[in-house]
């Protein structure tokens with residue numbers, strides 16, 4: 195029911211704007227050289243693909259002639275950027291446009307418009323980005339060769355600490371829970387890592403800079 199009402203409303207809006215649009219086309223066409231020539235030819239009785247109806251120039255059956263200038267830009271935008279068009283390619287836009295409108299050089303104008311459309315260019319860039327292959331985690335051969343780190347932040351303060359750095363060995367899942375502060379720097383975390391992990395298990399293949407960035411992201415998100 196709601197859909198039917200929306201549709202009715204939409205049709206009404208389209209209908210009203212169509213009348214307004216045709217009024218504008220009629221007005222602009224009076225000064226348009228091509229429209230003037232077509233009218234002249236028809237009045238002279240020349241055989242033509244055009245005819246006049248409601249003071250407008252029509253091509254073949256139902257294609258409205260759009261005079262040169264901003265009216266063509268409006269139509270181009272509607273038939274390419276509009277919700278029903280959704281930035282289709284040039285071919286799609288031409289087909290859509292040719293159902294209702296006509297002007298000489300229409301095809302070239304559409305191609306040029308689509309080529310310079312920013313939204314289409316951005317989509318093109320996204321589509322061209324190649325997905326890289328998944329890199330599986332290396333197979334581990336021993337304990338504390340590779341560790342994962344996580345942080346629990348914004349905890350109630352206890353003995354000057356309000357966060358916990360969790361270091362887990364990926365091989366045997368053993369974990370160290372190291373108390374730290376929200377404000378801990380990379381150097382501080384490095385020192386803690388040395389005291390709590392390295393001293394007991396040796397140095398894993400870890401990148402502390404990356405770890406610190408991840409920790410800061412956690413803290414920022416939790417605030």
Ligand SMILES: [Zn+2]
Nearest residue numbers: 281311313314
């Ligand atoms: Zn586009």
